[in-house]
Amino acid sequence: MSWYYTQMIQWHVLLAWCSVGLFFVRGLLVQFGPPPAQAFAKDARLLVVVFGVNACLVVTGLSLWGSIGYNPMRDWWLGIKLVALVGYMICGHWAMSQARLHLLGYLTALALLALAMDLSINRQFLPG
Numbered sequence: 371m372s373w374y375y376t377q378m379i380q381w382h383v384l385l386a387w388c389s390v391g392l393f394f395v396r397g398l399l400v401q402f403g404p405p406p407a408q409a410f411a412k413d414a415r416l417l418v419v420v421f422g423v424n425a426c427l428v429v430t431g432l433s434l435w436g437s438i439g440y441n442p443m444r445d446w447w448l449g450i451k452l453v454a455l456v457g458y459m460i461c462g463h464w465a466m467s468q469a470r471l472h473l474l475g476y477l478t479a480l481a482l483l484a485l486a487m488d489l490s491i492n493r494q495f496l497p498g
Contacts, residue, residue: 388423397411455482455486
């Protein structure tokens with residue numbers, strides 16, 4: 371593996387964990403935090419950071435996808451991961467976009483995110 375590929379994977383993993391942490395903490399702050407913390411979780415400056423992290427995550431993910439040559443039709447785990455990530459984005463947007471957190475959307479987004487991360491690590495849907 372080339373140096374570029376190894377570095378790209380490391381950046382992608384770091385960005386993924388940052389994205390997960392930001393989503394998880396923002397959801398907890400909106401759901402259980404005091405009003406100042408709830409306001410901070412929806413502050414425009416924080417949303418710019420969240421957008422930046424997720425944009426860089428998408429760029430690194432697409433770069434890795436292109437350099438490795440995976441095909442979501444042939445490598446079914448990647449297809450399921452992409453569907454899970456789209457579901458995560460939809461549920462996450464629904465959960466965070468209203469004046470209050472939609473707990474069902476938040477928990478569904480976390481479950482879909484866990485599925486996508488599991489597929490990224492193990493490259494299989496079911497154990498065995």
